[in-house]
Amino acid sequence: MNNYQSYLFDLFKEYRPEPTYPTYPPYHQGLYLEDTFIKAFLDHSIDYDRYFIPISWTTIYCDNKDSGLQEKLNQLDNTKKYFIVCQHDDAPKHTIPTDTIVFSASEHIKNINPMMKPIPAICSPIIDVQEENKIFFAGFVGSYTHNIRIQLQKILGSLQGYYFSGQQWTPNVPNYRLNEFMAVTSQCKFTLCPRGYGNTSFRLYECMQLGSVPVYISDDFHLPWSDEIDWKDFCVMIDIKDIDNTDHILKSISDEQYISMKNKIKTTYNKYFTLENLHNNIIRRIA
Numbered sequence: 060m061n062n063y064q065s066y067l068f069d070l071f072k073e074y075r076p077e078p079t080y081p082t083y084p085p086y087h088q089g090l091y092l093e094d095t096f097i098k099a100f101l102d103h104s105i106d107y108d109r110y111f112i113p114i115s116w117t118t119i120y121c122d123n124k125d126s127g128l129q130e131k132l133n134q135l136d137n138t139k140k141y142f143i144v145c146q147h148d149d150a151p152k153h154t155i156p157t158d159t160i161v162f163s164a165s166e167h168i169k170n171i172n173p174m175m176k177p178i179p180a181i182c183s184p185i186i187d188v189q190e191e192n193k194i195f196f197a198g199f200v201g202s203y204t205h206n207i208r209i210q211l212q213k214i215l216g217s218l219q220g221y222y223f224s225g226q227q228w229t230p231n232v233p234n235y236r237l238n239e240f241m242a243v244t245s246q247c248k249f250t251l252c253p254r255g256y257g258n259t260s261f262r263l264y265e266c267m268q269l270g271s272v273p274v275y276i277s278d279d280f281h282l283p284w285s286d287e288i289d290w291k292d293f294c295v296m297i298d299i300k301d302i303d304n305t306d307h308i309l310k311s312i313s314d315e316q317y318i319s320m321k322n323k324i325k326t327t328y329n330k331y332f333t334l335e336n337l338h339n340n341i342i343r344r345i346a
Contacts, residue, residue: 061106063139067113068101070131073124074114080121084261085232087182092146092164092334093117099338109140109160109345116143116150129153142345146180148257162341165257165281176344177283179332180261185268189245196220197249197274197309200240201262204255207276210302211253218306222247245269248317249295249309251276264332267293267324272317274309276302284331284340293323 060068075097090098093115100111112135119125135141135156142160145151151161164180196219203209203225215221222243226236244250250266252259252273258281266273275290278299282290290296295312297305312320330336 060101060104063136064106064110067110067135070134071112071114074119074128074131076115076118076122076124078115078118078122080118081231083232084182084265085234085237086185089183090334091115091117092178092181092337093144095334096144096338096341103338103342107342107345109142112141112143112155112159114143114151116145117147120147120150120152125153132156142341144178144341160345162344165259177281177285178337178341179264179283180257180259181264181332181334181337182261183334185241185265188268188270190270191242191245193248194246195222195243195248197251198222198224198243198247199251199253200224200236200243201260202226202255205253207253207278207299207302208255211251211276211305214303215251215306240265241269244271247271249274251305253277254279257281263294264328267328267332270321272320272324274305276305286344288327288331293320293327295320 075094078091097113097115100113119128132153132155137156140158141156142162143151143155144162146164148165150163159174161175162178163175164178198221199211208225212223212225216223224239224243244266248271250262250271250273252263252266252275254277258277258279263273263275272293272295274295274297276297276299280296295309297308301308331340
C-alpha cells in the first residue's frame with residue numbers, strides 16, 4: 060500500500076467504529092458490507108489508480124458518529140481520483156472530492172454524483188435454507204415504506220394465490236416476523252420485491268437464496284453488475300407504469316421460462332451477490 064493510501068486509512072480511522080445499532084437483517088453475522096470490503100482491501104494490499112476512502116458509512120450514520128467528518132474530507136487532495144463503498148441508502152451525505160466513484164447499494168445519490176455505480180444490498184448468507192413446496196403464487200412480507208408497495212397490495216391483495224403481510228418493521232425485527240418472512244418467501248413461486256425507501260432492498264437477494272424468483276417493481280431500477288449480467292434472465296422487472304398488469308405479466312411466464320430463471324439464479328448468485336466476491340466485483344470496475 061502506497062503512502063497516500065496509508066494516509067487515508069489513518070486519516071479516517073475514527074470513522075470505522077464497531078457498530079452498536081441492532082443487527083439488520085437480524086440473521087446477519089459478521090462484518091457488514093462496507094467493513095467486509097475494507098478488510099478485503101487491506102488483505103490484498105494492492106495499489107490502484109484510484110484511492111479508496113475507507114469509511115464505514117452505515118455505522119457512522121446509524122450510530123451518529125460522523126462528527127468532524129466533513130473537515131477530514133476537506134483535507135483530501137482534489138487533484139487525485141478516489142472511490143468509496145456505501146451500503147447506507149443516503150450515503151454519502153457529506154461532500155466528497157469531485158472525481159470519486161461511489162459504489163452504492165442505493166441510487167438516492169445518483170443525481171448528485173453521476174459517477175455512482177450500483178452494488179447489491181447484501182449481507183451474510185441465510186443459513187440452513189431448505190427448498191420448500193410452492194404454496195403461494197407470489198408474496199410480500201415487509202413494511203409499506205413506499206407508495207408502490209401500497210399500490211401493489213391494493214392491486215393483488217385480494218387475488219387468489221397472493222400473500223401479503225405488511226406490518227411495520229423496526230431495526231429490532233421480532234423473531235416471529237423474521238420466521239414469517241423466511242417461511243412465506245421460501246413457499247412462494249415469485250417474491251414481490253417492490254422498491255421501498257431505497258431503490259432496492261435486501262429482499263431482492265434474500266428471495267433468490269430462498270428458492271423464489273424475484274419480481275422487482277420500481278420507478279427507478281438499481282441493477283448491479285449489469286455490464287456483465289442480464290437481470291431479465293433471472294428477475295421479473297416491472298416498471299411502475301405497468302404495475303396494474305403485474306398479475307398478467309407473472310401468469311404469462313411459462314414453466315420453461317420459470318425453470319430457466321431459477322437455474323440462472325443458481326449460476327449467478329454466488330459470483331455476483333455474495334460478500335465473499337464483493338471486493339473482486341468492485342475492483343474490476345475501478346477505471
